[in-house]
Amino acid sequence: MPLTDDLLQADDGTALARLWLHDDDGERVAGGVRPEPGVPVARVAEQARRDLAGLRLETPDDDLAAALVAGGVPLERSATELRHDLADLPAPAPLPDGWAFAAAGWDDDLAAATAAAYAPGHPDGGWTENDTATVRGMFESADPVPPLAPASARLVGPDGRSAGHVLCAGPVPWTAYPCAWILNIAVGPGGQGRGLGQALLLHALHGTRSAGLPALALSVADGNPARRLYDRAGFTEVTRVLTLRMPAA
Template identity: 60%
Template sequence: MPVRPHPDAPDDSLLLGDDGVPLARMRVRDDDGTPVAADVRALSEAPLNRLVAQVRRDLAGHRLETPDEALAAALVADGLELSRAATDMRHDLTGVPEPVALPDGWSLGAPGWDDDLAEGLDAAYGPDHPDGRWQPSDTDEVRAMFDTGEPVPPLVPASARLIDPDGRSTGHVLCAGPVPWTDDDCVWILNLGVAPRAQRRGFGRALLVHALRGARAAGLPSVGLSVVDGNPARHMYDAAGFRTLKRVLTVRIPDA
C-alpha cells in the first residue's frame, strides 16, 4: 500500500517506497472530484529522485501542493509543469482597519451572483492576469456555493458585492469559513475582484476591509487567502496587515 495513514497523526498520510520506507508526509483530500496531495514534504532521509519516481507512479492524477521548493524543482526537472506558485497569508484580526468610505452613489450590497458581476470578473481576469482567465467553471463554482452550499457555503457577513450608482454589480468579495482545507478555523477569501471600469479607486481595499470586519463579527479567529506570484493585490494584503504563512507550489501529476 503506497499511501497509508501516519501512525502518530491521523489527519496525515505517508507515501511509502516499494520497500515500505516512508518517503514523504502529506494530507490527502478531494476537491470536488480532484484528488489532492497537500502539504507534501519530503522526509529528510528520502532521496529526491526516488521520491519523484514514487510520486509519478503512486500519486498519478493528483494535484500535488508542496511548500518544499526542492521537491517542486525536482518534479519540474523530471518534465512536469509548475502550474501555480502562491503564498498563503493570514490576518489575525488584530488592528483591523476602519471601514473605507465609498464615493457618493457607490455601496456594498448583499453577496450574490448576477450577470453584471460575471461580466465584470470576466473582464478583470484577462489573459495577462497572474491567476489566468476567468473560466465558465469559475462561474459554475460560485453559483453552486449560493445555490447548494457546495463545496462550501458563502460566509455572508464577510462577503459583499460592490454596487455602482446605476445599481449594477461591479465587483465582490466572496468568503467561506471555516473551510476544510486549513488546519485552523479561519475565514477564507475565495475571490476578491473589481471590474476594470472601477479599478484604482480604492474599492478593492473597501471589499477587503469588509471581509475582515465581517469575519470578526462572525466570531472566527483569522482570515486566510492565497495570492499567486505576480499579483499586484499582494501589496494591498501586506498593507492591511496580512502576514506570510507559507509558500505553496502546485504541480499536476499526470495520469499513469
C-alpha cells in the first residue's frame, strides 16, 4: 500500500498528501489530510478512496472534501477548531441565585439535561447512548482519556439536580500543540437564557490555566449557535475540520 505514517503516495511513489494516521477511541483516523502543493485534489481523492478505505478522514481542505463528496463519500461533519491561549481572561461569571457548580460527574439527571440540549437536529447531532457510554467510561476507567478535574464541572439547579456541565480533558493527544480540550458543554432547557453557558465556559478557561496548561481548544460544528459564545470569550480559529467516512474497500 503506497501509504506511510505521514504521507499518501501514488502508485509511482509521488507524494500526494500529508496526513496523520492515529487511533481515536478504537477507530482508525487519517487526520489533517492536506494535498501537497500543485497536486490536483481529484488525484488525491482517487488515491484516498483506495488507500484510506474504511477510515475516518479529516481534512482542512474544502476542495478535497468537495472532490470526495462528488465521488460519493459522505460528509459527516463540517467544523472549526478554536483555541484560547488564556490571556486576559475575564473574571469568572457569577451564577444566578440557587445555582451552583459541583464536582464533575455523571448521573441520570445530567444525562437527561444533555440529551435535551443536544436534541435531534442539533448541528452536532442528537445525544446518543454511545455518547453516554463514552462519558461514563471517562469517569469510571479514564477511557479513552480522564476528565481534567479543575476545568470540568457539573451545574446544579435550585432543586439540587444536575442541569448541565462542562467536560474537559487534557493534555490531549490529537492536537499539534499542548492544550486542554472541551469535550462537551451543555445546559438543559431549564437553565438556558440565564448566562450559565458563559459561566461554564469561563470555569473551563480558568480551570485550564490553574491546571498549568497553556491553552483550551474545542471543535464547533458549522451552524452551532454556541460559536457566538466562543467568539465573545476570545477563542480564535486554528483550522477547519471536515470529517468524511471513507467507504470500506
